[in-house]
Amino acid sequence: MSQSCSIINCTRTSRGLCDCCQQYLCLQHLTEHNNLLISQLNPLTDEINTLADRLSRLNVQKIIADSRQKLEQWREDCYKKIDCLFEQKCQELNQLINEKIGQQREELNRIHVKMAELINAQETTRQDIDLLTSTIRQFSTNINNIEQTCFTINIRSLLIDDTLVCIKETTEKELDLSILSPVYRTIHRPERSFRSLTGNDRYLLIHQHPNLCLFDREINIVKQALWSYDAIQDMCWSSTLDRFIVLGKNNIYFIDEYTMSIENVQRIKKQDWGSCTCSDTVLFACTNEWGSSIMEFELFPAIDMIKEWKYPFTCAKDETICDTTCPSILASIDQLFFRSYHNVRCLYLSN
Numbered sequence: 001m002s003q004s005c006s007i008i009n010c011t012r013t014s015r016g017l018c019d020c021c022q023q024y025l026c027l028q029h030l031t032e033h034n035n036l037l038i039s040q041l042n043p044l045t046d047e048i049n050t051l052a053d054r055l056s057r058l059n060v061q062k063i064i065a066d067s068r069q070k071l072e073q074w075r076e077d078c079y080k081k082i083d084c085l086f087e088q089k090c091q092e093l094n095q096l097i098n099e100k101i102g103q104q105r106e107e108l109n110r111i112h113v114k115m116a117e118l119i120n121a122q123e124t125t126r127q128d129i130d131l132l133t134s135t136i137r138q139f140s141t142n143i144n145n146i147e148q149t150c151f152t153i154n155i156r157s158l159l160i161d162d163t164l165v166c167i168k169e170t171t172e173k174e175l176d177l178s179i180l181s182p183v184y185r186t187i188h189r190p191e192r193s194f195r196s197l198t199g200n201d202r203y204l205l206i207h208q209h210p211n212l213c214l215f216d217r218e219i220n221i222v223k224q225a226l227w228s229y230d231a232i233q234d235m236c237w238s239s240t241l242d243r244f245i246v247l248g249k250n251n252i253y254f255i256d257e258y259t260m261s262i263e264n265v266q267r268i269k270k271q272d273w274g275s276c277t278c279s280d281t282v283l284f285a286c287t288n289e290w291g292s293s294i295m296e297f298e299l300f301p302a303i304d305m306i307k308e309w310k311y312p313f314t315c316a317k318d319e320t321i322c323d324t325t326c327p328s329i330l331a332s333i334d335q336l337f338f339r340s341y342h343n344v345r346c347l348y349l350s351n
């Protein structure tokens with residue numbers, strides 16, 4: 001039994017299954033659907049031509065520019081390391097030979113003095129002459145030795161590992177977490193350790209009850225000092241002072257990374273402190289209270305408050321500021337970011 005066309009109100013017999021709509025259609029409707037499909041080819045042709053055009057115009061140099069810049073920076077840094085080692089070894093070499101020459105200069109002085117004494121006195125003995133002759137012979141041998149000095153330089157050629165540089169594609173939208181290094185080591189935090197941490201380009205500073213500790217890149221404790229002061233609220237690094245700044249519950253402290261000495265900064269009025277951050281030149285410290293204030297301190301030549309911001313400019317009356325940062329990448333435009341419970345705000349410091 002023949003089936004009728006699936007199109008409503010069409011009474012004609014179906015002649016086949018239409019490829020586009022998966023319905024049984026009559027010849028007319030099959031043709032209609034076919035023409036409709038063919039008409040869709042034109043815009044597709046236009047689109048593929050446009051894409052072909054874009055492909056041919058792709059600026060390869062522009063696409064790889066940033067990555068290439070990173071590779072060039074890496075090359076520069078490596079060259080610098082080699083230059084630095086080269087300079088160091090040249091100095092070692094100079095020092096070795098100069099020490100030998102220095103000794104002979106001293107010897108020469110002694111001989112000069114001795115001869116001058118004898119000439120001045122216009123009196124000498126056979127024994128003096130023999131002694132001088134043998135001293136001068138020895139001196140001559142020493143000079144010969146220096147002239148023929150050889151150094152053995154053992155050099156291992158530089159092994160360059162291909163995996164020093166790995167190139168992997170990432171799209172801008174999704175940062176591939178797998179390219180981040182896996183956890184290397186874990187630092188166990190004893191109970192009652194304060195939660196803040198900060199670092200500079202050499203060390204990580206954290207409180208490991210009862211000490212304030214500096215960790216190196218391999219996560220080994222390098223230095224530590226007993227922390228017997230108030231609770232640590234926040235910490236940051238100041239490149240201007242070359243010191244870590246620790247914000248205690250009520251006091252501000254400077255920590256010297258070389259000596260681990262802790263200086264309680266007496267110039268600053270006691271406050272109920274909450275969080276802090278440093279820009280190139282100043283310290284920002286926020287109070288830990290409803291409607292926190294932000295205080296700006298200049299660091300050089302001495303630490304002094306230069307400005308204070310209060311609520312509602314900082315946060316709402318029923319909020320406190322929990323975190324503050326002055327990202328160094330943005331330091332040139334002087335922005336201070338601070339987070340309260342509901343908002344992150346940005347202060348433009350140049351205004």
Ligand SMILES: [Zn+2]
Pocket residue numbers: 018019020021022023033
């Ligand atoms: Zn169809």
Ligand SMILES: [Zn+2]
Pocket residue numbers: 005006007010011012025026027028029
């Ligand atoms: Zn039909």
